[in-house]
Amino acid sequence: MIEATLCFPRRSRTDGSGNERTDEVLLIEKRRGLGEGWYNGPGGKLEGDETPRECAGRETREEVGLEIDPEALEKAGELTFLLDGEAHTFCHVFRTRSFAGEPTASEEARPEWVPVEDVPYDRMWEDDHLWLPGVLEGKTVVGEFRFEGGPPLDEAEFVNHDLEWDVALGTR
Numbered sequence: 296m297i298e299a300t301l302c303f304p305r306r307s308r309t310d311g312s313g314n315e316r317t318d319e320v321l322l323i324e325k326r327r328g329l330g331e332g333w334y335n336g337p338g339g340k341l342e343g344d345e346t347p348r349e350c351a352g353r354e355t356r357e358e359v360g361l362e363i364d365p366e367a368l369e370k371a372g373e374l375t376f377l378l379d380g381e382a383h384t385f386c387h388v389f390r391t392r393s394f395a396g397e398p399t400a401s402e403e404a405r406p407e408w409v410p411v412e413d414v415p416y417d418r419m420w421e422d423d424h425l426w427l428p429g430v431l432e433g434k435t436v437v438g439e440f441r442f443e444g445g446p447p448l449d450e451a452e453f454v455n456h457d458l459e460w461d462v463a464l465g466t467r
């Protein structure tokens with residue numbers, strides 16, 4: 296089974312007049328590999344003996360150039376993706392308001408700050424609209440999502456899911 300991460304950097308922006316506050320999340324448009332052409336958070340597979348939060352920090356730096364202290368990441372979810380009845384990917388989800396730098400595009404990803412109200416769920420993995428809104432509201436989630444008819448996972452059909460909210464997650 297693949298162990299992977301997703302990282303959702305957040306910021307609040309005030310417009311020129313100082314009246315309108317917009318809450319935003321940094322998404323990427325994935326330019327290659329699994330989920331190519333879709334929006335997601337920065338993230339990817341664990342390497343060597345790194346911890347999930349180290350992986351989330353490294354992937355965010357590699358994909359969009361933001362510097363993130365792994366300890367500043369808040370664990371928000373644990374998602375299991377099953378393909379044809381077998382565990383395919385276990386994904387650790389993190390969020391943070393603490394980072395340095397400005398997002399820049401890489402070969403793998405084009406970053407975009409998106410108002411939390413306008414997340415393009417119709418251009419994301421089909422399961423995302425089920426768990427990402429809650430994660431962006433500050434909840435924690437554990438979920439299982441079943442896909443059939445792959446591989447690859449991104450060509451399989453999303454069949455069903457189980458979700459549990461407000462779960463106490465480990466410190467990994």
Ligand SMILES: CNc1ncnc2c1ncn2[C@@H]1O[C@H](COP(=O)(O)OP(=O)(O)OP(=O)(O)O)[C@@H](O)[C@H]1O
Pocket residue numbers: 299300301327328329330335337338339340376384386420421422423448
């Ligand atoms: C099924 N529903 C899903 N919903 C939301 N996100 C999903 C996902 N399934 C996989 N993901 C994420 O997609 C990234 C792919 O990992 P990623 O290492 O970029 O894969 P890719 O094939 O491009 O490999 P390399 O770039 O060669 O490492 C990784 O963050 C992983 O958590």
